[in-house]
Amino acid sequence: MNKIINIDPEILSGTPVFTGTRVPVKKLFDYLETDETLETFLDDFPSVKREQALSILEIAEKISFIHPKRSSMKILLDECLPRRVKGL
Numbered sequence: 822m823n824k825i826i827n828i829d830p831e832i833l834s835g836t837p838v839f840t841g842t843r844v845p846v847k848k849l850f851d852y853l854e855t856d857e858t859l860e861t862f863l864d865d866f867p868s869v870k871r872e873q874a875l876s877i878l879e880i881a882e883k884i885s886f887i888h889p890k891r892s893s894m895k896i897l898l899d900e901c902l903p904r905r906v907k908g909l
Contacts, residue, residue, distance in 0.1 A: 825876050842868040849874055
């Protein structure tokens with residue numbers, strides 16, 4: 822699987838973003854939590870590829886099934902981030 826999430830201290834102070842963009846991953850969850858559609862998110866952030874967003878959502882769905890009481894965003898980041906970045 823290609824890298825979906827990028828964390829770089831030079832991009833939004835290290836906020837997790839979709840690779841190749843400056844769009845925070847959290848923004849996708851913010852949209853969906855306010856009943857916006859994936860289409861609206863993609864229209865508003867054209868630098869994010871549909872495949873990237875769908876990959877994040879698939880991972881989040883698997884995580885929420887396995888860990889229903891934990892925050893999907895936190896688990897997603899814990900599972901997807903390189904070990905060396907987590908300590909920052």
